[in-house]
Amino acid sequence: MPTKYDPKEAEAKWYPYWLEGKFFNAERNAEKTPFTIVIPPPNVTGNLHIGHALNNTLQDILIRSKRMQGYDALWLPGMDHAGIATQARVEGRLKEEGISRYDLGREKFVEKVWEWKDKYAEIIRRQWSKMGLSLDYSRERFTLDEGLSKAVREVFVRLYEKGLIYRGKYIINWDPETRTALSDIEVEYKELKGALYHLRYPLKDGTGYIEVATTRPETMLGDTAVAVHPKDERYQKLIGKTVVLPIIGREIPIVADDYVDREFGSGAVKITPAHDPNDFELGRRHNLEQILVMDEAGKMNENAGAYQGMDRFACRKQIVKDLQDQGVCFKIEEHIHQVGHSERSGAVVEPYLSTQWFVKMGPLAEEAINKQKSEERVAFVPDRFEKIYLHWIENIRDWCISRQLWWGHRIPAWYCGSCGEMTVSREDITTCPHCDSTELKQDNDVLDTWFSSALWPFSTLGWPEETEDMKHFYPTDVLVTGYDIIFFWVARMIFTGLEFTGENPFKNVLITGLVRDAEGRKMSKSLGNGVDPMEVIDQYGADAMRFMLATGNTPGNDQRFRWERVESARNFANKIWNASRFALMNLEGFTAADIDLSGNLGTTDKWILTRLNETIADVTRLLDQFEFGEAGRSLNNFIWDDLCDWYIEMAKPHLYGENAEAKKTTQSVLCHVLDQTLRLLHPYMPFITEEIWQHLPQSGASITVAPWPIVDETHHYPESVKQMGLLMEVIRSVRNIRAEMNVPLSKKVELMIKPTNEEAYSLLSQGEEYIERFCNPQKLEISLSLGVPDKVVSAVVTGAEIYLPLAGLIDIDKEIARLEKDAEHLKNEVERVNKKLVNQGFVAKAPAHVVEEERAKGKDYQEKLEKIQVRIQELKN
RNA sequence: GGACGAUUAGCUCAGUUGGUUAGAGCGCUACGUUGACAUCGUAGAGGUCGGCGGUUCGAAUCCGUCAUCGUCCA
Numbered sequence: 001m002p003t004k005y006d007p008k009e010a011e012a013k014w015y016p017y018w019l020e021g022k023f024f025n026a027e028r029n030a031e032k033t034p035f036t037i038v039i040p041p042p043n044v045t046g047n048l049h050i051g052h053a054l055n056n057t058l059q060d061i062l063i064r065s066k067r068m069q070g071y072d073a074l075w076l077p078g079m080d081h082a083g084i085a086t087q088a089r090v091e092g093r094l095k096e097e098g099i100s101r102y103d104l105g106r107e108k109f110v111e112k113v114w115e116w117k118d119k120y121a122e123i124i125r126r127q128w129s130k131m132g133l134s135l136d137y138s139r140e141r142f143t144l145d146e147g148l149s150k151a152v153r154e155v156f157v158r159l160y161e162k163g164l165i166y167r168g169k170y171i172i173n174w175d176p177e178t179r180t181a182l183s184d185i186e187v188e189y190k191e192l193k194g195a196l197y198h199l200r201y202p203l204k205d206g207t208g209y210i211e212v213a214t215t216r217p218e219t220m221l222g223d224t225a226v227a228v229h230p231k232d233e234r235y236q237k238l239i240g241k242t243v244v245l246p247i248i249g250r251e252i253p254i255v256a257d258d259y260v261d262r263e264f265g266s267g268a269v270k271i272t273p274a275h276d277p278n279d280f281e282l283g284r285r286h287n288l289e290q291i292l293v294m295d296e297a298g299k300m301n302e303n304a305g306a307y308q309g310m311d312r313f314a315c316r317k318q319i320v321k322d323l324q325d326q327g328v329c330f331k332i333e334e335h336i337h338q339v340g341h342s343e344r345s346g347a348v349v350e351p352y353l354s355t356q357w358f359v360k361m362g363p364l365a366e367e368a369i370n371k372q373k374s375e376e377r378v379a380f381v382p383d384r385f386e387k388i389y390l391h392w393i394e395n396i397r398d399w400c401i402s403r404q405l406w407w408g409h410r411i412p413a414w415y416c417g418s419c420g421e422m423t424v425s426r427e428d429i430t431t432c433p434h435c436d437s438t439e440l441k442q443d444n445d446v447l448d449t450w451f452s453s454a455l456w457p458f459s460t461l462g463w464p465e466e467t468e469d470m471k472h473f474y475p476t477d478v479l480v481t482g483y484d485i486i487f488f489w490v491a492r493m494i495f496t497g498l499e500f501t502g503e504n505p506f507k508n509v510l511i512t513g514l515v516r517d518a519e520g521r522k523m524s525k526s527l528g529n530g531v532d533p534m535e536v537i538d539q540y541g542a543d544a545m546r547f548m549l550a551t552g553n554t555p556g557n558d559q560r561f562r563w564e565r566v567e568s569a570r571n572f573a574n575k576i577w578n579a580s581r582f583a584l585m586n587l588e589g590f591t592a593a594d595i596d597l598s599g600n601l602g603t604t605d606k607w608i609l610t611r612l613n614e615t616i617a618d619v620t621r622l623l624d625q626f627e628f629g630e631a632g633r634s635l636n637n638f639i640w641d642d643l644c645d646w647y648i649e650m651a652k653p654h655l656y657g658e659n660a661e662a663k664k665t666t667q668s669v670l671c672h673v674l675d676q677t678l679r680l681l682h683p684y685m686p687f688i689t690e691e692i693w694q695h696l697p698q699s700g701a702s703i704t705v706a707p708w709p710i711v712d713e714t715h716h717y718p719e720s721v722k723q724m725g726l727l728m729e730v731i732r733s734v735r736n737i738r739a740e741m742n743v744p745l746s747k748k749v750e751l752m753i754k755p756t757n758e759e760a761y762s763l764l765s766q767g768e769e770y771i772e773r774f775c776n777p778q779k780l781e782i783s784l785s786l787g788v789p790d791k792v793v794s795a796v797v798t799g800a801e802i803y804l805p806l807a808g809l810i811d812i813d814k815e816i817a818r819l820e821k822d823a824e825h826l827k828n829e830v831e832r833v834n835k836k837l838v839n840q841g842f843v844a845k846a847p848a849h850v851v852e853e854e855r856a857k858g859k860d861y862q863e864k865l866e867k868i869q870v871r872i873q874e875l876k877n
Numbered sequence: 878g879g880a881c882g883a884u885u886a887g888c889u890c891a892g893u894u895g896g897u898u899a900g901a902g903c904g905c906u907a908c909g910u911u912g913a914c915a916u917c918g919u920a921g922a923g924g925u926c927g928g929c930g931g932u933u934c935g936a937a938u939c940c941g942u943c944a945u946c947g948u949c950c951a
Contacts, residue, residue, distance in 0.1 A: 003916095189950095189951090338951090384881065384882080387881080388881075388949070392949095483948085483949085487949095518889090520947090552889090552890080554890090557883080559889090559890085560889065562888090562889060564889080564902080564904090565889075565890095565902070567903085568902055570916065571914095571917090572916090573916085574917095575913090577914080578914035578917085580913080581913050581914075582913030582914080583913080625893075629891070630893085633891070633901070637901085645918085656912085736921090738908095742907090742908080744908065745909075745911080773911095825898085832898085839934055839935085840934080841933090841934030841935085842896095842934040842935065843934080844934075845934050846896070847896085850935095853896085861898095
């Protein structure tokens with residue numbers, strides 16, 4: 001084995017091996033408890049980003065650990081057709097060739113998108129494999145594939161038949177850039193500095209004018225009323241009168257409506273029912289005409305008179321100028337307001353009157369709310385996200401699901417050119433069921449991408465068929481996703497899941513934060529600060545990236561991407577590699593059958609086995625609680641500190657020594673501990689653990705299916721932890737003295753240790769060989785009755801006093817100063833503890849064991865302090 | 878305007894039901910190539926846990942309030 005771990009080699013070797021062995025394929029075994037995760041399907045628009053890497057790593061850790069724990073683990077992969085995003089990308093590509101989608105026509109264009117999809121699906125699969133994800137590719141799905149399309153149709157038709165899907169003419173959010181309707185949540189509101197334009201509309205009777213204010217003056221071309229508050233005294237006598245709309249000359253009424261805010265502006269508002277949601281509602285109450293003044297591209301239409309053909313913003317400029325010239329616009333104020341932008345294209349969203357399809361949310365939301373308030377709620381992790389979800393679903397509005405795109409699930413509604421009836425159908429139809437005419441035309445629109453994503457946890461398992469997979473693996477166990485799509489996706493999966501399967505689609509939702517750049521900025525294409533996970537893997541290996549992401553922080557919080565942290569993780573991998581290399585070099589000829597822990601275990605053996613037990617318990621518990629960071633740190637500490645820094649060093653004398661029995665015991669312990677540790681680490685670092693494990697004396701096919709370690713009660717020795725503690729403390733003190741007194745390890749010195757009692761004496765005597773090895777003394781004396789020389793450097797630990805006679809080598813004043821510093825520190829501790837103990841409240845109210853611990857601490861500090869003070873006195877004499 | 882989150886060592890972050898001498902990695906300082914590893918080892922410096930007030934025998938941890946930054950919702 002080389003001295004450095006080569007990630008590329010291991011990664012290239014093991015992923016194909018895993019696939020060939022079908023280790024990732026779920027069994028659908030009735031004997032086993034299923035554990036299911038469906039991957040949040042990435043968009044087929046392009047490459048995976050570092051956020052996917054985080055999200056997928058966490059899922060892989062979960063699924064790998066559950067698989068090893070004996071569950072029938074299914075991690076189902078798939079991709080999303082991502083309507084607007086994908087269509088926009090393909091259109092962009094065509095544009096480079098000077099072609100628009102209209103040049104190609106719908107059919108040809110969709111063919112092009114499928115080509116794109118095939119290409120990127122392949123890229124994404126390759127990226128998944130690079131990351132080492134244990135996905136069951138035999139069950140991979142795509143939101144537009146046949147089965148899922150069938151599920152989409154089924155859901156659409158059922159909701160339609162139930163009256164929960166309807167078609168109608170309403171104000172929706174229109175994106176003039178991509179020329180499609182958007183749902184409410186696809187609109188991002190940004191605070192912008194705009195203007196409030198004050199206009200005077202003249203009364204028809206010539207008795208004056210009424211003042212209105214607007215932020216979108218171009219919409220005045222579509223005004224069909226002016227509204228005032230019915231109780232507004234200023235306007236009482238104007239209600240019912242008629243004004244003449246400037247420029248257009250249309251006569252429009254002044255109406256009274258409670259909706260009007262008397263405080264805002266002049267208290268009178270212009271009403272444009274076709275371009276504003278509130279005006280739309282008001283217009284319906286007052287039977288006002290709805291006049292659209294723009295087309296789908298955001299250009300002024302034939303109703304805009306002279307402005308026809310102008311872009312909406314150009315028109316705004318021009319119309320303001322014209323209104324000013326006419327004296328209609330008499331004041332322009334700076335005005336900061338929230339302006340909706342398309343989440344996809346960034347274009348300013350236009351409230352627009354349009355015929356669209358909607359999901360009626362009331363009944364669906366109610367069911368979801370009730371469920372969430374019952375025992376059968378979805379567990380959000382961290383739980384604060386539950387509130388965010390509930391608040392949203394409790395205030396939800398109907399969902400606009402039709403999109404004026406070509407890429408997506410086409411709406412299964414047909415219009416008859418003969419009788420004019422509309423038919424919604426599961427199957428494509430060619431004749432009208434109402435009049436038998438064949439003049440049928442399918443609705444041009446497609447469904448919101450999230451409509452199909454909402455069905456993902458069950459449509460991927462074969463629903464609406466009653467498949468075996470559905471019966472066995474549904475509902476799923478955990479959904480891992482970012483907080484940015486709780487509304488878009490999580491909420492919608494929950495209410496569709498409840499409606500169509502009667503259950504929550506998942507038991508837990510693990511919410512992750514965003515991976516930001518090193519400065520804490522959101523990664524974005526425009527900033528160019530994104531980190532490509534493939535580059536990270538290329539430089540440091542997949543395991544390092546995974547470990548870094550998984551231990552980066554706590555669930556739900558954002559984390560910053562820092563290369564130094566990837567480097568640390570890479571170093572950790574290398575540490576494991578070298579520890580294993582050491583072990584393997586000393587396990588020559590040793591087989592799995594040779595492992596024997598029944599022999600005469602030493603304190604260090606007992607200690608490392610006990611620490612292993614603790615680590616197994618911690619990691620298992622923490623993973624169940626989704627505490628990936630803590631579990632990873634626990635493993636890091638165990639491997640680096642306990643295993644490498646102490647156990648391996650202490651194993652050396654046995655491995656190199658003549659005692660065959662001791663050697664075999666040490667080999668057994670080392671081999672066992674390493675094997676168990678690799679298994680615990682495997683979910684985080686699949687490649688390196690497999691690579692090493694395959695070198696280890698063991699008989700399994702792959703660590704991916706090796707049983708998860710369990711706490712071994714027969715090898716649990718809590719007293720060994722205390723015993724090792726003393727040994728470690730003695731060794732550390734000697735090192736500390738050597739460092740502080742500038743006595744390098746190469747310099748042999750005499751070392752005298754005076755244990756405080758028989759027990760400590762026995763322990764330290766047993767550990768003599770280790771003290772020799774770690775402290776490199778010329779002569780070591782451990783005795784309860786030591787004749788301490790005058791010129792000596794010393795230290796006091798709990799259980800022993802340590803002396804290094806360094807006559808002539810040291811500066812007495814320096815040693816006194818060093819001891820006084822220790823004494824000072826101990827004095828503070830003694831004082832702190834005493835203060836607690838004299839406090840009657842503490843002694844009376846604190847739990848007995850806490851008081852007892854505090855007393856013991858106080859006694860220990862006091863004893864150490866006294867001993868140090870004695871040493872100081874002796875040096876001063 | 879409402880809700881939530883963050884504020885802990887120079888930097889990035891842990892700290893899970895209130896009781897640890899407040900931790901890690903990186904960085905820094907000083908030593909060190911002893912037969913796994915310099916992608917390393919040993920030792921060390923560095924924090925009044927954002928401010929104020931409260932609850933409690935005891936607060937980084939619970940409550941209130943303020944400040945700064947950030948996110949979501951309206």
